Amino acid sequence: MAGIYLHIPFCKQACYYCNFHFSTSRGQQSSLVQQLLKEMTLQKDYLAGQPISSIYFGGGTPSLLTADELHLLMDQLHTLFHIENNAEITLEANPDDLTPAKLKELAATGINRLSIGIQSFHEADLQWMHRAHNSQQALACIQNAQQSGFHNLSIDLIYGGPTLSDEGWEQNVQQAIDLQVTHLSCYALTVEPGTALDQFIRKKKMAAVDNDKAARHFEQLMKWTATAGYEHYEISNFAKPGWHSRHNSSYWQGQHYLGLGPSAHSFNRHSRQWNIANNALYIKSLEEGTVPFELEELTPAMQLNEYIMTSLRTSAGCHLSIVQELFGADKCLQLLSNATPFIQKGWIRREADILTLTREGRLFADGIASDLFF
Incomplete structure (x- = not known):
């Protein structure tokens, strides 16, 4: 079994801590989707006909894709690859995008799992991170998703930040538990080189990350989730029994995967390759019939x-x-x-x-x- 990852490199605004490849200009979105379709065709033999057990739309913010764009991508995937009937198909989403109408559109495309970038249920944290959503949307999107039939839900939470107290962190985790979210991905706030957060800290505009607080929050997280019946099946991931992420688990188990889109990585155990992290150059190269990637053979x-x-x-x-x-x-x-x-x-x-x-x-x-x- 194998997996397919699609990188959708567009966001409404830049979160201060993020170092993933993205653009806040969406003028090339339609063109990029067309080149993703072309890349699928050029890379259709990479997985050597293996059945596809998981598909993952990551980013960036894949929930910015229109229903028509998602249908195009899903139709092409089903045409070129053998997608298992019960394949896990995940889409990363921002809370402010998940209106009831949007959720209905997503369900119609075959998406059956959502990974929602909540990060925190507290307004002060969200503003400090420069997130596009507010605390009300963080709560409402989960309830809307569940009411729309999405029960395979994962949410991201960030701990260790300067605006997040120990009590606030407990409230965040308890809120997720009370909402019966089946999967949690929880990450310590890290300062990645080149991010806005890195620059703010260097210029003394923001406080440095408190590693002791992050370690304390992680220990608390392990205790609270175990008590609530979550399985700590990977360092940053906690799930109710039967709700592990199949796609991410395939990475950790060394299964093959194909990455499509700017900056996406592919792996077949013998080599690793990654696409260029530049939207314009990615589009231009594929318009000329070439997938722009670098290759590393694994010793x-x-x-x-x-x-x-x-x-x-x-x-x-x-x-x-x-x-x-x-x-x-x-x-x-x-x-x-x-x-x-x-x-x-x-x-x-x-x-x-x-x-x-x-x-x-x-x-x-x-x-x-x-x-x-x-």
Whole structure:
């Protein structure tokens, strides 16, 4: 099974913390959709005929697409690829876009899962982040989506920000629980180079991120979601049983995926490639019949490191038997040796041949993974 990702690089306005590729000018939206259709045709053999179990419209803000544009893209996907009947089809959406009329349009296109960029239910947080929606819309869009038949809902929440108190964070998480949202993606506020937030902090216009607060919020999050019956199945992702994201899980399980659109990445285990992050150049290249991407061949060491990094982030863990089968017994023994100090420290748990991060270890996931790399 494989997945397809489509990057829709348009937003109403720029959030201060965001470093994804997007444009607030939508003049090229129609042209870009046409070139996405062309890229699908040029890349239709990348997945070698594998059945498609998930499709994900990311961005940017895919909920800015019109119903006609979504139908065009979905029709082309069904024409060129074998989409499974029960495929998970996700669209990222901003709360201010999800009116009852828009939700009805989305359902008609075959979208069956929404990932909503709530970020916070508090007005002060949303204004500080420079979000396009307000706190009333954050609440109403979830209720509207559920009333429109969308029960496979994920929402994004950001913690650790300067305007978010411990009490405010608890209220955000409890609001999501009370609304019976089936999936939560929760991220610590990070300062990415080149973002507006980075510039504001450098110029002393905003306070630096408080890492201690972020760590505290993450620990609280793990406790509250466990009590509410959510499974912490990946570092940043929590789901009610049976509601894990199939698309994102395919990334962490090393399955193949095709990325379409500016800045989109593709992966087939042997190589990784990524499209140019420039809308005008993307359109121009495809008008000339060429997909504008760079390619990186993955060495065995890179493939092993990829497996270590992605598997350790999940509750399924890193399987030593898989490492031995794919990379050899010596690599398996070396990995276990590298992991031993973390096992002794209580940050990694070993059960049979599986290594998983403990609750404390999840606080240091990236650092632990990098220390295990070959």
